[in-house]
Amino acid sequence: MKSLKLLAASLLLFGACKQDLEVEPVNQYLSENFYQTEEQVFASLIAAYDPIGWSMAMGQWISPVMLGEIRSDNANAGGDASNNDQPAWQELDDFRETNTNTILQPIYRKNYIGIFRANLVILEPELESANIDRYQAEARFLRAYYHFELFRHFGPVPVIDRLLTPDEVGLERSSMDELFTLIKDDLKAAIEVLPTTLSENELGRASRGAAQALLGKAYLYWADLDNDDAEKFGLAAQYLQDVVDSRQYQLEDDFANLFAYETENSPEAVLEIQHSNLWPSDWGWFEGIEGNGIIQLCGIRGLCSDYPEYSAGWGFLLPTADLNDHFLSDDDYRRDAAIISLSELEETVTNEGIAGCGVVVDLSENNPSDYTGFWQQKYANYKEYEGNNINGGDPNLTKDGNTYAIRYADVLLMLAEAIHRSGGADAQALEYINLVRERAAGPGDNTGSFRTAQQLMADTGWSLQDVIWYERRAELAGEGDRWYDLVRSGRVSNDLFDAEKASNLKTESIWLPISLEETSVATKLSTYPETELFN
Template sequence: MKAFKIIIIALILCVACSEETLEVKPVNQYLSENFYSTNEQVYAALIAAYDPIGWSMAFGQWVSPVMFGEIRSDNANAGGDPSDNDQPAWQELDDFRETNTNTLLQPIYRKHYIGVFRANLVILQTELATPEVERYKAEAKFLRAYYHFELFRHFGPLPVVTELLTPDDINLERSTMTEMMTAITDDLKAAIDVLPTTLSDVEVGRASRGTAQALLGKVYLYWADLDGDDPAKFDLAAQYLQEVVNSGQYALVDDFSTLFDYGTKNPIESVLEIQHTNLWPGDWGWFEGIEANGILQLCGIRGLCSGHPEYAAGWGFMLPTQDLNDHFLPDDQYRRDVAIVSIPELTQEVADAGAADCGVVVDITQVNPQDHTGFWQQKFSNYKAYNGNNVNGGDPNLTKDANTYAIRYADVLLMLAEALHRGSGSDGNALTYIDMVRERAAGPGDNTGSFKTGQTIMTEQNWTLLDLIWYERRAELAGEGDRWYDLVRSGRATSDLFSGDPIRSGNLDPQKVWIPVALEETSVAHQISTYPENELFQ
């Protein structure tokens, strides 16, 4: 394997200090050497390790994996203001013209390696062996796996960090895919052995056994796909996803639309949900991480009139494509209507509300004409109800606290169906799980006998079972950030997806679907990435 030198975190804080200068009395009561000595202190460190998951903005850039997974794919365009240069880093990623100087690369990278570092502190810095600390360490292993997996989904194989680094540890080689996936799966298996099955009301948002099993199943699914469609790994994915189903801890909510209503948090369908809060003041100068969900304002409807009964205007990013709108079959308009809204639909909503101050419902002169197709996403709706949400001050645009689903139970069912079909499982069982999702997609209530089953759709569309699975994943998870990652892992991230967009289809290189590591990282070690390298995917 070719050496890839890289710096993980800025570790060298002082390079020319005298020993006398360094020998000062600490101004705080605790140092790293004596902090991790009680259950309460280790718990505080664990909460700090959870923190980066919730950063929708970090180091001055929007870093949401939802934005990345949608804009990078055929589901959405970047959007923004009419200049087509609003948030240029996102515009570059949207058009597949990013280089290693793109300003988003370093914040995405740092966010997740900071999470790895904080998880390692919990795992390695304490000698306590209480039951509480054993659970905290298990949660930290879950988090370390999560952060490493997110790094992989963005950058491909990167260095696995399971030790606390020193200022000398600036030259690290990329791990291979096998090394990285093995480390991730080992952490999750260790966590599963300790994590509780259920969580109390005050523990909601933390990792449970089912959370770790679901993520482990997802990791094996990716690994199997990228490792030559390995049936044994698909079977492992099915094993852990089946355990989530068998646990009885999760269920599909009856009405799909309520998952995205104002105020909905941690429903029974939520397996892994990123928690956001309005209690920390939103501040544009706080560059480590915004605690609220900035995507609501960022992806709200640009140019929307003030008289809309539910929505406030936003900044117009993550605009759904015509291709996504056309993806939904005629019997699947309920899911489409939850994910996407159009100008005629907005106009009708305003008319129904009798709003007098909406002569122009949407001022499209404010919208990016290159990216706008007449649609906006609405799973992250910028509800007017968020007005006044900045209870402790700060910018109201940065204190909207809707949570983000990272894994829903519907996702578990569809991943399980895929793993069964692509491994050695039963296609009949796979169709059963798909039909559970399809029945709910037909609308609230019991649709037994009235919805089109997966088998019927396959017959009507002349689809294979895998075609059906790909359809269902895109329809069910539209606007939630999984699309690009699904395309990459399955080898479907090709220019054919963008046949109606000459810029994107012309720029996409299927051999360079992962983003590069930022120049400011690699230049420290005086070597710039020449990624991808085939030997890393071993």
């Protein structure tokens, strides 16, 4: 009765105040009166960039780095000793997810928020200027990027190249060709306009090289999933070669420096996602946090507080023994930058005489099913991050280390693959692989002191493609590409996983299901893509 009386009073109050509510907007903008100046269009562009950096959204961790690793043979979910810490991630790790998994909707929504905001920049302004042209080129890059990320997670999804009306809920999946055609057209248009170099205050924005690299990567996926289409592999090689020929990027001499504290926007970064501690991100932030959440999430759980370099984290993204064993020889030092072991942590404590770390890591805090003796190292929870939060943010969510989306080494390896699989000159492909292998042997000039790709093939009996797969896994370990490389190349297999995880693997596991929240509204939207979408 009390609630009904309150409702009746509210209705009476609304009727009495209706005339007062019907006024013109004061000191605010609506879509009808925005996009009138370059400054307004630029503000809209910044909003379109925003979702690219969300590692948490709607209260859920949604890092593509996490997803690309724990679905694969590179890592386990990890977490606390309950074996059910972050249950949605445990499901994704073990191929037990259904369309009610709580991670799915935030991932899907994050990328479509980005697409919507990019569409506003592309479609709304009626201004014409060189700046507007660039802003719209960046928005087209972002629209392509978000569609590509959705594809990697869910397979072909609805292509949205317009501003939807509220009644347009009858969405269906587009075909793979339709989706990649939009990505291709957007990136080709962006390449024509985007600058080759970025100024200091533009770092993190799309450049011509970033668009060329993303288009090359998209063509690589498209070719692989389209019956190994040699012509598309050739187009991938063309755009990736443009990145190399631009001479805008170079390999960092010391591989470990790529992931050192405060290393940001190095000459190897073709596209780097910027994170910030300047926004008060907290657990109630509805959209996405601006800090790099996986630094705390994937730090070493149970680490002694007196350990000199790292703070304890929450123990997710635990490397598998198989990944640790992947690195072949003494001339490949990439393992040390990707993985740290309990024995290495204990050795540091012993060598530095740290009396307060009698127990270096309390293993009872770690997930007993997923812990293998290793933790990830590329997104280390450095002690220097402590105190980086300001403006009331949560210190666990406001650590500001950046995330690589595309590195130059990735470009070189993709280019080598594209050349080889398009029927190009293998000698050129080997040249690019050897640039990566020389750096992997350690800093300085390693000419004559590392095994070339040719020598590796002779020693192991591997094919050139086998060497490329080895290099991609070793070079990009822990960075989020492994699962998607397995999927695009048709190499997902029960043999990659332990018996329990392998028993859950099925055809549908290749792609994440679209969430029940989406398919309940868009009733024509299939949970999984149909097979014929890939023909």
